[in-house]
Amino acid sequence: MxxxxxxxxxxxxxxxxxxxxxxxxxxxxxxxxxxxxxxxxxxxSGNKWRKLSNALPPSLPKAIVSFGGGFSNHLHALGFICFKLGIPFTAIIRGDYSATPSPMIKDLIQWQTHIEYVDRITYKKRSDSAYLNELKLQFPDAIIIPEGGSQxxxxxxxxxxxxxxxxxxxxxxxxxxxxxxxxxxxxxxxxxxxxxxxxxxxxxxxxxxxxxxxxxxxxxxxxxxxxxxxxxxxxxxxxxxxxxxxxxxxxxxxxxxxxxxxxxxxxxxxxxxxxxxxxxxxxxxxxxxxxxxxxxxxxxxxxxxxx
Missing domain, CATH: 3.40.50.1100 (Rossmann fold)
Structure with missing residues (x-):
């Protein structure tokens, strides 16, 4: 760590x-x-670190939740960072890759990421305030980072x-x-x-x-x-x-x-x-x-x- x-x-x-x-x-x-x-x-590498570099305060969060697809560069970068920093990370992934995980998802599993697969209808709510409030109740100690780190x-x-x-x-x-x-x-x-x-x-x-x-x-x-x-x-x-x-x-x-x-x-x-x-x-x-x-x-x- x-x-x-x-x-x-x-x-x-x-x-x-x-x-x-x-x-x-x-x-x-x-x-x-x-x-x-x-x-x-x-x-x-790349702009994923740039976008995350100021989202992580020096006093690190107790947990992080974020969103992406099955090949997401954002989730890959964030999963690696959380693994290295010892931050529990939950990745909410569009589509069910449990039977055939992508190379990115295999990396996340290796990095001890908790993965939740959701259908497209649920994933479309990723910016809705009501859905985000549900996630805050489910993960009370976590910060929620938008898809792609775009904030x-x-x-x-x-x-x-x-x-x-x-x-x-x-x-x-x-x-x-x-x-x-x-x-x-x-x-x-x-x-x-x-x-x-x-x-x-x-x-x-x-x-x-x-x-x-x-x-x-x-x-x-x-x-x-x-x-x-x-x-x-x-x-x-x-x-x-x-x-x-x-x-x-x-x-x-x-x-x-x-x-x-x-x-x-x-x-x-x-x-x-x-x-x-x-x-x-x-x-x-x-x-x-x-x-x-x-x-x-x-x-x-x-x-x-x-x-």
Whole structure:
């Protein structure tokens, strides 16, 4: 059992920002960088740690409850943290995997997680106040962390990510599913723009890559975390690269990820990072970025989900 501070010493922070030189059409006209949050830790990597880092107070909770699917990167990261810190953890999982547990669930079992499988109707109530009150009665000593770790405390962890980027840039590109990571990036840049921007052209721009079908829905998830700002960072979500929906990975995307992993110095997976890097490749080929643009692609980790 570790203290929270001892656990943090096992993490690679700040995560590296590396130049990226793919042989893609149009890549030679811009400067590409990758924010390697996948390198934070070999088991618990990426934006899941960022979103959880400020949800855990120094005086650790007596128990934690959270939600996710059968391959959830969030539950995987949280289960590992709770195991290392000695916090009893309950994972409420959509669908019954008891007969055929996924690799993620096998890890949770190894990490002594208490698992409750629920049907889709029950899982849809995960944000309903009445259902959450029932859980508080069932787990009176626990804190309840939303699906994906998407809560107000997550924004500070994402701000830390942005503050670590010391290279000058024009764009950040990041995959979007629950909205908190993108909102955290926008909020951090709003604060930076307020103190450093001198004209509109100097403002950073954020492009979210929707990894699931959700035009309008994803924007709403982001907006609920954003305070009103006079220095609003320019941002939008591109919905052209979800490949049919969340965790949908047709052959062309699988082939892209496999080729990428064979030729690059780091790996991607088809649920999040693969769609983000595919999007950047396609946008470069279509001339969506001005020449000499400086682009940071956020690698949000989650390689375990590709198992």
């Amino acid at each position: 570790l203290s929270l501070e001892d656990f943090k010493t096992s993490l690679t922070l700040p995560s590296p920002v590396e130049p990226f030189f793919p042989k893609w059409k149009g890549a030679e006209k811009v400067s590409l960088f990758v924010k390697r949050d996948d390198a934070i830790h070999p088991i618990m 107000a405390q997550a924004l500070q962890g994402i701000k830390d990510l942005v503050d670590e980027i010391e290279v000058d840039f024009d764009f950040i590109v990041a995959p979007v599913a629950s909205g908190a990571t993108l909102a955290g990036i926008i909020n951090a840049l709003n604060k930076r723009n307020r103190t450093t921007a001198t004209d509109f052209r100097s403002l950073h721009k954020v492009i979210g890559i929707g990894v699931l079908k959700g035009e309008g829905y994803l924007e709403g998830l982001v907006q609920k975390f954003l305070p009103i700002s006079k220095h609003q960072t320019s941002w939008h979500i591109d919905h052209n690269y979800h490949f049919g929906g969340y965790a949908k990975a047709p052959n062309e995307l699988q082939t892209f990820c496999n080729d990428f992993n064979d030729n690059m110095e780091f790996k991607i997976e088809p649920v999040y990072s693969g769609k983000a890097f595919w999007a950047v490749k396609d946008m470069l080929a279509k001339g969506k970025f001005e020449d000499r643009s400086r682009i940071v692609v956020l690698h949000t980790g989650g390689l375990q989900g590709a198992r």
